[in-house]
Amino acid sequence: MATVSKHDVAGRYCVIDDESAFLEVARARLSHYLPGLTGSFTSEPSDALKMASTNPRILYIIDVRLGAQNGIDLFNDIARISPRARVIFITGDTAFIDDENMREKALSRGGIDFIEKPVKWHELAIKIQNHLKLIEYQFDLEEKVQERTQMLIHADRLATIGTMVSSIVHEVNSPLTFIKANQETILLMLKQIRAECGNVENRHLIDKTIVPSLNDSIKGVRQIEDLLKSFRRFYKQEKTLTAIDIMAIIEDVRTLTLYNIRKQSIVFTITNRSREALEVWGNKQELIQAVTNIVNNAIDAFEGSAVKTKRIEMTLEKNKDHLVMTISNNGPKIPQHIADNIFEPFFTTKSEEKGTGLGLVIVRQIMKGMGGDIMMRNKDDDRQVVEFICTIPLYRERKRGK
C-alpha cells in the first residue's frame, strides 16, 4: 500500500561542543526554555554526521573551535550529507569574533547566525525555535510543490487522453451519422414495401424479424451517440461557469460508468428527494469528473467483496440553500486508518496500474472551488454502507443572496 510520505516530528536541534561543562549547561538551560523540542548534546562530530544522514530537519548549534577540528569544516561535512541543514555557530574566540572573513565564511555556508559566549540562553532558545519553524516551513513548501508538480503531470496526462478521446469521438461520429441515416431510410422504404407486399409470409417476416432487428440497431446507434455526447461534454476543455442541472450531470456519469456497472451487475439507483430541479453553479466538466471519480471508487469497492446485491445509490436533496448529493455503496466499510488518509494526495490502496490516489483530492478541490465540500462516513444502521456526501451551494440561493 502506498501511503503519503509523512515526515518525522519537527523540532530537533543538536548542540556540538567539545567542552563537557558547556554541554551540561546547554542541556539544562535549553531543555528548560524549549520543553517541547528534542535536543541532542554531543562532543562527538561523528554523532552529528550520523544524525545528518538520518534526519535532514535538524538545526545544528556548533562551536567554531572543536578541539582539533574546526566547527565550520564539520558543518561543511554535515551539509554534504544533508544539503538543507542549517547551523548557528557559537564562539568564545575573540580572534573569530574580530575576523570578518571567518564570520562571512561561517554565514555563507548554511550558517544562519552566530552567537558569542557567554551565551544568553533564553535568546538562543528563541532563535532555535524561530529557525526550526522556518526549516519546517521550507520543508512543507517543498513537499507541497512536489505534490502539485505530480498533480500537474497527472493532469497533463489526462489532457492527452482527452485529446485522444476527442479524435476517437470525431472519427466514430462520422460513420455513425451515415449508419443512422441509412437505417432510417431502410426503415422508411421497408414500410412502403410492407404496404405494397401481397405475400403474407414476407409481411410476417418484415413485421416479426426485420423491423424489430432494425429498431434494435437504431437503438444501439442512439446509445453510442449518447455515449459520445457524454464523452464530448466531459472532455470539452471549457473553463466557463454556468448554472448546472445536477440531474443532467448524473445522467452523463451514468452513461460514462455504465460498462463497469453492468459488468459487476451493480444495481444503480438515483433518487431526487427534493422533487424539484436542483441547479448548482460551476464548471460542467469538472463536476462530471468529480462525480465520476466517486462512482468509480464505489464500483472498485466491490472488487473481491462477497456482497449479494451490489448497490450504488445516488440521493439528491435540498438542505436550506445547499444541494446534498450522497453517493453510497454497500461495499466493505472503510477502516479508520484508511479513512483518515483518503483525501491525502497519492494515498491509494489500489495497485499501481489501477490507482494514483488523486481521485478524491481532485474531487475535494472541485467541490471547494464550487463553494462546497465532501466528506465520507461509514453508515452502520440497518445495513452497512459507505457514503460520500457532497454539499454544494444551490444556484438559485446564490443568485438570491447576491
Ligand SMILES: Nc1ncnc2c1ncn2[C@@H]1O[C@H](COP(=O)(O)OP(=O)(O)OP(=O)(O)O)[C@@H](O)[C@H]1O
Ligand atoms: N467508496 C469507497 N469504498 C471504499 N474505499 C474507498 C472508497 N472510495 C475511496 N476509497 C479509498 O480511498 C482511496 C483513495 O481514493 P482516490 O479516489 O483518491 O484514489 P484511488 O481511487 O486509489 O486512485 P485514483 O487516483 O485512480 O482515483 C482508495 O484507494 C480507497 O482505498
Ligand SMILES: [Mg+2]
Ligand atoms: Mg479513485
